[in-house]
Structure formats: C-alpha cells, structure tokens
Amino acid sequence: MTNKAARNLFIFGSLFFFVIFLGLTVDTMNQIDGRAPEITKDVDAGKMVWQKYDCIGCHTILGNGSYFAPDMTKIVEQKPAGYLKQFLMDPRGVNPKAAMPKLGISSQEADQLLAFLTWISKVDTNGWPPKPILAAAASVAGQPQSRGQQVYQSQGCSACHSIKGIGGTSGPDLTKVGANGKDAEWHVKHLKDPHSVNPKSAMPAYGGVPEADLKELAAYLVTLK
Amino acid sequence: MTVKYQSQKIAQYFYTFAIVLFLVQVLVGIIAAVQFINPDIFILNFNTIRTLHINALVVWLLAGLMGATYYVVPEESETEVWSLPLAKLQFWATVAAIGAVVLGYIWMGLDPQANKTVMGTQLLNEGREYIEAPRWADALIVVSVLLFLFNMFMTMLKTKKWTGIQGVLLGGLVFLALMYLPGMFYTKNMIKDQFWWWWVIHLWVEGSWEVIAGALLAFMLMKTIGAKREVLEKWMYIEVGFVLFTGILGTGHHYYFIGTPSYWKWVGGIFSSLEPVPLLLMVWDAFRTTREARNVTNKAGLFYTVAHAIFNFVGAGLWGIIHTLPQVNQWTHGTQITTAHGHLAFYGAYVLLVISMIYVTMPAIRGVTTYNQSRAYLAFWWMTISMVFIVLTITGAGMVQVYMERLMGLDYEAVKTVYNMWFWIIRAIFGVGFLIGTAIFVYDFFKIGKEPAPALAPAEQKA
Structure with missing residues (x-):
C-alpha cells in the first residue's frame, strides 16, 4: 500500500464511520423522549x-x-x-x-x-441495574422463615436496616435490636408512628400495615439479640 | 543538538504549566484516596477534590499536547512559528482562565451556595463530570484553542510542507476542538445530556487524543531512532485510521444503559471490542522500529516512547475490553472497575505520551545532546510500579463490589466501608509512591541539560 492510499483510507474510512454514527444519533434523539416520562x-x-x-x-x-x-x-x-x-x-x-x-x-x-x-x-435503561442474582437464588433455596421474617422482607425493611451485615445502612443496624430493652408493644407503637417515640426519626410510619403483621414483626425483632 | 527554530522553545512554557498541574493532580489524588477511608479528613469535600483531580489531569495533558505541537509544527514546516507574541498571549490567557476556574471550584467547595445560577447556567461549577468548568470558562477555552490552531495553521501555510505527521496532528487537534462543542449547551433531558456528554469524553480520549498520540508516536520514533519517515507515516495512517473506525462507533459502549435504544448494545459491543487492535498495532510499530535502532543518544526518550505504546495498549486496550461487552458491563457499569480502567488508560495513553514528548524534545530546547538520564528511569519505575499497584487494588475493590453489591445485593456503603477498606488503604500508600515518582520527574524536568552530562562512549559520540 502506498502512503497516499493509506492516507485516503484513513480520511474516507473515518468519514464513513462518522456518517453512520450521525445517522444512529439522529435516530436515538428521535427515540429518547419516548423512553422516559414527560419532563415537568x-x-x-x-x-x-x-x-x-x-x-x-x-x-x-x-x-x-x-x-x-x-x-x-x-x-x-x-x-x-x-x-x-x-x-x-x-x-x-x-x-x-x-x-x-x-x-x-x-x-x-x-x-x-x-x-x-x-x-x-422511570427511564427505560434496558433493564439496568439488574436484580442481584445471588440474593434471588438464596431466597429461593433459603431456610423456612417465620411470619415476622416474611413481614420484614415484604415491607422492604432491609432497604434501610441491616441484620448481620445484610441490608442497608441508612437506618440503625437491627442485629441486636432485641437487646435494647424495648418490648414488642413498644415496637408496634414505633412501627405505627416512629415520631411518637422519637421526634427526630426519618423513618416512615407503617400504620397502614395490618396490626397482626406488625405484632409478628415486633415478635421477630425482640428475638434479635 | 539544539532547536532549529528559536520559537520552538515556547513549548517549554506549556510543559512547565503542565508539570505544575500534574503535581497538583497527584497531590489532590492522594487526598481523595484518603477520603475513601475518612471522608472528613480535609476542609474541601470529596466532590471538589475529585473535580480538581480530573480537571487538572485534562488541562495538563492538553497543555502538554499544545506544547508538543508548538515544537513539532515548526520542525515539520521548517520555519518559525507564525506569531510568537500570539503564542505567548495564548499561553498566559490560558493560565489566567484556568486559574480563575480553579479558584471558582475551591470557592464553591467552601460555600456550595456560591454556585449561583446566572442566565440559566451555574456560575462556578456546571456539575457535569470532567466538563465542570462553567459556561464562561468554556467560551474562554474555545477562544484559546482557536488562537492556538490559527497560529499553527498559519505556520504551516508559510512553507506549505504538508507532512503526514503534522497533517494528522492538526487533524486530531481540530477534531478535539470540535468535540468540545457538544458539551456546551444545556439539555433538560438527562438522557440527552449524557448522550452528548459522551461525545466530548469518549470522542476525546478514544478518538481525537489517540489520533494525536499516533502522530506524536511517529514523530518520536523518527527523532529518537532516525527511522524512515515514509514507513512511519504509512503505519501511522493505518493506526489512526483503525482508531477512528473502531472508536467512533465504539462510543456505543456508553449507550447501553443510560436510556438510549438497545441497538447500541450491538454497535458498542462489536466496535469497542475492536478498539484495542490499533493500540496493539502501535506497540508492534514501536517494537519493529526500535529493532532497527542504531546509535540512539536519547535512550530515555525512546524508553518512554516504547513504554507509552505498551501501557496505552494495556490500560486503554486490555483494561477496557474486559468490561466492554454489554453482558459483562451490566454488572460492572458504575463500579470501581471503571475507575481502575480510567487510571491505567490515562496513565498509559496520555501521561506517558506527554512525558515522552518532554524527554524527546527538552534536550534540544535546552541546547544539549546528552543529559543525565538516570533520574528519568528512576521516575518511570516509581510512577509505573505505583500506578500498576493502584490499578490492581482498585480492580480488586471493583471485583469485590461487583460480587457483593451487584450479585449478592449487599448495601453500597457496607461494601465500601467494610469489605473494601484494605484496598483503599493500600491504594493510598501506592499513591504516595506515585507522588515520589512525580516529584523525581518534576525535579528532573528543571535539571535536564543544566548539569554536566556523563561522558559518552566513542560510538555514541558520532551520533
């Protein structure tokens, strides 16, 4: 290949790929508004x-x-x-x-x-971030759970709290929450309206959850010692 | 040996500015590394420190490339720079503008409310990664780059010697300047914001900058070895051609998960997997040319040139391709794996490129043929070994993060503050090692050619 041929390959090849890129860009711009809610x-x-x-x-x-x-x-x-x-x-x-x-x-x-x-x-991110596959596999193969544990899971408590290292760090660690001297009755009251026992709490109220479920959850929490 | 044209010495201004910012970048980098261990260690928060770390990097590399261009174009055109006063004005105006931007970042870091919205844009910090500089600074940067390009173009017009090296170099710089523009307007839609943002970031580092690197690689091999221009330029065209053939559509690897259509997974996956090919060609080119080497005087310059080619391939190529496929990237996207790639790619592709150009051109600028090269090697090993270990620790942290956070579903903070703690500590220690290497290099820069050189072997004296 001569130098001139190599140079022309570089210039026209690059232009060719840039034109394709521009075409895809135009198409993407036309699609983006439909992939997310309206911008208020x-x-x-x-x-x-x-x-x-x-x-x-x-x-x-x-x-x-x-x-x-x-x-x-x-x-x-x-x-x-x-x-x-x-x-x-x-x-x-x-x-x-x-x-x-x-x-x-x-x-x-x-x-x-x-x-x-x-x-x-609400943006359509092609499924990103994917759900943690190992966590999903573990809950299928996991041990039988008490009713209180099931409530803990279904209400998403672990988004903010953690037990033995599993869960979020936004709220207090609950690994030894049963050792803090509070009884199940206190926990039910706290779950219904956290502000009533701690005015500075940022935890949402779970008054909408059936009383029986809250009691099961409280019974589970006091076992964590 | 001395410069053929006195105006080439202007390169030294830009090199000096670049090196000062390099030192700043490494110093704030260590602060940032320690903030991973204790976020409250310093008066400025992590976001300000990181903004300084990455902006200092971009600006010092650009300043270094500008300096290199001021050296290369007169040499290739065989004439003085068209206007030396304009070059000096451009230099000082750039320093003043960058200084103002940095003060703005620090001010905002001390008082976040100072970052007011004026005419629909932030006054001190635009809050967009890598292009945090506010809109008024964008305008000044554009003016500076236009003055620079105009001066270089007028220099080439004086003699109209259109060599391949300077053609590709200037082409890369014009492409670089154009790709700054997509980052200069506000979009309400965050998806569009990130789409155009990647034009700037990706088409810089995996497009125009690699084109510039290809041209400078050919120049450096020609200067240090005396290799034939025809052969070097032919391979340069092929290398930079493949850089753009793969790199332009390779932008798609940033469009997998940000709200853009899913066909980008195919486009990005295929083309970005080919991106290491031209970088491997550059390594082969450097080895092939070096084998022909006879009577190399500037051994340190050649050493850095070849090391640049190798680490460009390892950092930008290998550390990029490991997470470029969408099937892998869905787990690694947004983790420390990207940070690891970023560090080794910038070090290999561009830090070593600018340092290579400094070692290849500084002896002539200082008017010497030989110089004491021992510190150049010492700096290289301190910096390179430290960087390799920094990258290995961040890669390890990234693997732990991917496994524990993304696969097992553990909390982000728990992984960062508990499971990755030792990685952060080891990374910070190697950061200090890198600082030592940088300090040796900075000291050496000011000493090149200013102290007696060791005696040459008779064979080398003829060269």
Missing part, C-alpha cells in the same frame, strides 16, 4: 439543583459519575420519600454515620431534586 417544570428545576450541588462529584447516575457514593438512578424506589427529603436537608441529623455533608439544600430544592430523581427512576 419541577423535574427540570431538579436537574439544575443536581448540577448546582455537583452531586455527580460523589454519586453516579445512570451508572456515570464519581463512584464515591451510591448510584442515584433507582434511589426513590429503594428509600421512602420522606426519609430522602429529610436526609438531603441534613444527612447526619438522620444518619450520624452518613458520609454526606450538609450542603444547605432547601426544602424546595429537595422537593425538586426528588422530582428529578423520580423521573430518572
């Missing part, structure tokens, strides 16, 4: 809040960002909205172990940010 004023304002506080400087979103803090794509599905708002405005007031500092996010900004994060959770 609050969603747009929330995206501006996201950028103002440089959230991506620690977090990732749609898997892109700084890998220092959790991914925010599905966060509104993982944690209760009330908790998230309180956390955004004062992270360590809610969870003393939180790594996130208090940035001065206002109540209005927190609402807008949550509107944006709710929007992002």
